Amino acid sequence: MSHWLIVGASRGIGLETARQLSARGERVTASVRSAAGLAALKAAAPQAAPLQFDVRDAAAISAAAAQVRDPIDVLIANAGAYGPQRQSSTDMDFEGALDLLSVNTLGPLRVVQAFLPLIKRGARPRIVLMTSRLGSMSLGGTVNVAYRVSKAGLNKIAQCLADDLKAEGVVVVALSPGRVRTAMGGPNATLDVRDSVAGVIQVAESLTLADTRRYLDYRGEELPW
Structure with a gap:
C-alpha cells in the first residue's frame, strides 16, 4: 500500500483519482479548497484523509503539510483553473491571467516545496504535475492564451524540479490527462x-x-515540449 497525496480533489479528475485509489485500498491524503469540496470528497472517498487549502496560499499549504506525519510516495498536483474569459493575445484580462499563473504554475510549486521533506522519505518518490497538451510550445493555436502560458510555465517547472531532485531519487514528470469530460x-x-x-x-x-523530466499523456506516450 502506497501513500498518495492528491491536490485538488473536490471534483473532476482529482476527486475521481481519490475515489479510485481509495477503492482499491491505497492510503490517500487529498486536499480541497472549501466545505463543499470536503463534502464531495467524503462522499466519494470516505477513507481519504482530508486537507483544506488554496494553492495560492503558501501559509495554508505549509500548515496543512505540518498535519501529515508519514512519508508520501506519490504526489499528484492536480489543482488548476481555466482562467478568465478574455485571454487572447490581443485582448487579455491581465489580473485574471496573473491569478491563473498563481494557481496553475506557482500553485504546484508551492505544494511541492511544502511537502518535499515527506516526499523525499517516500518509497520510490514520484511527483506528477498535471499539465495539458496545450502547454506544449510546439502546438499551434491562438485561443486560451493565459491557460496555455500557465501550463507551459508548469512544464518548465517540471523540468527544473526533475533536474534539482534527480540526485535524491525523486521522479518528476509533467502529465496531461487528456481532454476530459469535467x-x-x-x-x-x-x-x-x-x-x-x-x-x-x-x-x-x-x-x-x-x-x-518526461512530458507524458495519460497513456504514457511522450508529448513534445
Missing part, C-alpha cells in the same frame, strides 16, 4: 474521467528514475 473540459470532451484517471494512476505507478 466542468473544465466540457461535455464535448472526448475522454471519460474514469478512463483518464485509470491511465494517470497506471502511469504514476510505473514511473522510475529513468522517466524523470
Whole structure:
C-alpha cells in the first residue's frame, strides 16, 4: 500500500483519482479548497484523509503539510483553473491571467516545496504535475492564451524540479490527462474521467528514475515540449 497525496480533489479528475485509489485500498491524503469540496470528497472517498487549502496560499499549504506525519510516495498536483474569459493575445484580462499563473504554475510549486521533506522519505518518490497538451510550445493555436502560458510555465517547472531532485531519487514528470469530460473540459470532451484517471494512476505507478523530466499523456506516450 502506497501513500498518495492528491491536490485538488473536490471534483473532476482529482476527486475521481481519490475515489479510485481509495477503492482499491491505497492510503490517500487529498486536499480541497472549501466545505463543499470536503463534502464531495467524503462522499466519494470516505477513507481519504482530508486537507483544506488554496494553492495560492503558501501559509495554508505549509500548515496543512505540518498535519501529515508519514512519508508520501506519490504526489499528484492536480489543482488548476481555466482562467478568465478574455485571454487572447490581443485582448487579455491581465489580473485574471496573473491569478491563473498563481494557481496553475506557482500553485504546484508551492505544494511541492511544502511537502518535499515527506516526499523525499517516500518509497520510490514520484511527483506528477498535471499539465495539458496545450502547454506544449510546439502546438499551434491562438485561443486560451493565459491557460496555455500557465501550463507551459508548469512544464518548465517540471523540468527544473526533475533536474534539482534527480540526485535524491525523486521522479518528476509533467502529465496531461487528456481532454476530459469535467466542468473544465466540457461535455464535448472526448475522454471519460474514469478512463483518464485509470491511465494517470497506471502511469504514476510505473514511473522510475529513468522517466524523470518526461512530458507524458495519460497513456504514457511522450508529448513534445
